[in-house]
Amino acid sequence: MEIRCPICKDVLHKNENTYKCIHGHSFDIAKEGYVNLYLHKSETSGDNKEMIQARRNFLNQDHYRFLLDELNKYIDENDVLVDLACGEGYYTSKFRCKDRTGIDLSKQGLRYASKSDKDTTYILSSIFDVPLYDNCADKALTIFAPIAKEEIDRILKEDGRFILVRPDEDHLFEMKEVLYEKPYRNETEDIMIDGLVQEKQLKIHQKAILNKEELHDLFLMTPYSNTTSLSDKKKLDSCEELSVTFAFIIDIYKKA
Numbered sequence: 001m002e003i004r005c006p007i008c009k010d011v012l013h014k015n016e017n018t019y020k021c022i023h024g025h026s027f028d029i030a031k032e033g034y035v036n037l038y039l040h041k042s043e044t045s046g047d048n049k050e051m052i053q054a055r056r057n058f059l060n061q062d063h064y065r066f067l068l069d070e071l072n073k074y075i076d077e078n079d080v081l082v083d084l085a086c087g088e089g090y091y092t093s094k095f096r097c098k099d100r101t102g103i104d105l106s107k108q109g110l111r112y113a114s115k116s117d118k119d120t121t122y123i124l125s126s127i128f129d130v131p132l133y134d135n136c137a138d139k140a141l142t143i144f145a146p147i148a149k150e151e152i153d154r155i156l157k158e159d160g161r162f163i164l165v166r167p168d169e170d171h172l173f174e175m176k177e178v179l180y181e182k183p184y185r186n187e188t189e190d191i192m193i194d195g196l197v198q199e200k201q202l203k204i205h206q207k208a209i210l211n212k213e214e215l216h217d218l219f220l221m222t223p224y225s226n227t228t229s230l231s232d233k234k235k236l237d238s239c240e241e242l243s244v245t246f247a248f249i250i251d252i253y254k255k256a
Contacts, residue, residue, distance in 0.1 A: 001080055001099055001121065006037045006131050033114030034122035037131045038105065047106045052088050054220035056112060059090040061214060066206050067165065067248055071141070072096055074163060074252060079138040082155060084127040085145030089113025092120055097139070103127050130155055139163065153195035156255045162196055168203055168247035175219065175244055179232050188249060196253035205247040212240055 003012045005021040012019040012027065019035050020026045029035050047055070068091055075081065079097035086092045086102030088109040093100075093116065100120040104110055107124060114122040125131050127148040135157045142148070143165040152162050169185040176183035190198070210218065219225055219236055 001082075001101055001136055002133055003035075003037070003121070003123065004131050004133055006039055006125070006129070012131075030111070030114070032111045033118060034110040034124055036107075036124040038124050038126065047087065047109055049108045051220055051225070052106060052108045052112065054217040056088055056090070058214060058217040058221055059088075063208050063210075063214075064090075064246065066204065067246075068094055070202065070204055070250065071163065071165070074161070075139055080136065080157075081139045081141070082130070082132065082137045084130070084140060084142045084148060084152070086110075086113060086122070089117050089120065089122070091141075091143055093117035095141075101132065101137075103130055127151065135160075141165070147191065147193065149193050152193065153255065156196075158255060160255045161199070162193070162253040162255075164191065164251040164253070166191075166249050166251070168205065168249045170205070170245050171247040172218070172222070173245055174242055175215070175236070176224075178235050178239060178242065179224065179228055191251065193253055195256055197256050198251060199254045200252040202250040202252075203247070204250065205245060207243055207245050209241055209243050212237075215239055215242055215244075218244070 005012050005025050007025045008023045010021040012021050017029045018026055027035050027037055075095050075097050077096055080099040081095055081097045083092040083102045086104045089102055092102040102113060102120055102122045103125050105126060110122050110124055130151045132155050134154050137155050137160060138157055139161050140152050140156055141163045167186045169188050171186055215236055
């Protein structure tokens, strides 16, 4: 897949350890393998090292493997695929398709992703300003992340598909019962995207008994770790194990 220069929008050509356009704009490839095309160098963004490590620990136990297996049913071996907010590449690296590109703003996540997965092009960039050309992807995905609606519509080919994964109402409810006096269920209203038509919606779920370390990693990889009080966080430390529900909504959209 051709990458475009974030400055002049011309094609970037790979030459050894650098991407360069005809106008002389040059971007070095990091030693791990990803390329940084984010122009706002002073801004820090994306998941931090602790959050990425927790997610790696948890996902490597394959608790969410059933989600990955379901997603692969809707990805063709000849697809050109873009994973928007790919993180450390757990899902991206395992999608069975011809061409994969992962976009994220977390340097730490992309270090892990590109070091272990040399078959995917990993780019540090905002998903709201994707350095790829119009109509370049057969499939685009976003898993547990904001939806870059305009960019998704722009990069998808005619008849391309966008796959969105989000938590269903009971996702991690047992963990919230431990943490909070008034546990709440997730909102699950349908999401409309201009230029795309919802083709299918699936709901999948599975339960697992998690030990203390797995619960700790699961908590750190969720938004709850940033919004939960210290006193509530300590409640989870008292759990030696807990049966937890994993529940996901998979929305599949077709470009109109």
